[in-house]
Amino acid sequence: MDFGEKNIYASLFNECYSTKIQKYTYEFCPFGKASQKEGSSSTDLGSFKSFDFDNKGELIMTFEDGQKCWNGPKRSANIVFKCNTENEIVSVQEPSTCVYRYTFHTPLACQQSELDRLNDLIQNQFKTEL
Ligand code: MAN
Numbered sequence: 001m002d003f004g005e006k007n008i009y010a011s012l013f014n015e016c017y018s019t020k021i022q023k024y025t026y027e028f029c030p031f032g033k034a035s036q037k038e039g040s041s042s043t044d045l046g047s048f049k050s051f052d053f054d055n056k057g058e059l060i061m062t063f064e065d066g067q068k069c070w071n072g073p074k075r076s077a078n079i080v081f082k083c084n085t086e087n088e089i090v091s092v093q094e095p096s097t098c099v100y101r102y103t104f105h106t107p108l109a110c111q112q113s114e115l116d117r118l119n120d121l122i123q124n125q126f127k128t129e130l
Helices: 005-012 112-129
Strands: 017-021 024-028 033-038 041-053 059-064 076-083 088-096 099-106
Touching: 017 088, 024 088, 024 099, 033 099, 041 076
Parallel strands: 076 099
Antiparallel strands: 017 024, 024 033, 033 041, 041 059, 059 076, 088 099
């Protein structure tokens, strides 16, 4: 498995994240399972299948073979990783019934170009203060 440059994504092993969004609490454990909870009931949204970069260079983690949807497919989830300061699920959509899309913020997804841009901002700030 590809854990990214310097294997940084391996640090997500055995971690789980969850966020309450309206009536559901959405959870996922990278390399484990994704679920949707409501009160004491939990619906399986799938198990970890793959870890790929899309055409925008964003990392997508795919979970498949979850609990079957009434009159529909087995539930599945795609987790889109975006560069930000905290590890946090910030939104979950259901673009088609029983197909879920999480947006997950993590500093692990920051590319060198984004770090360079931040560095430029800091340098410029410093210059104007001198
Ligand atoms: C539950 C939830 C929903 C899903 C429906 C489908 O209510 O899992 O997200 O759309 O089942 O019947």
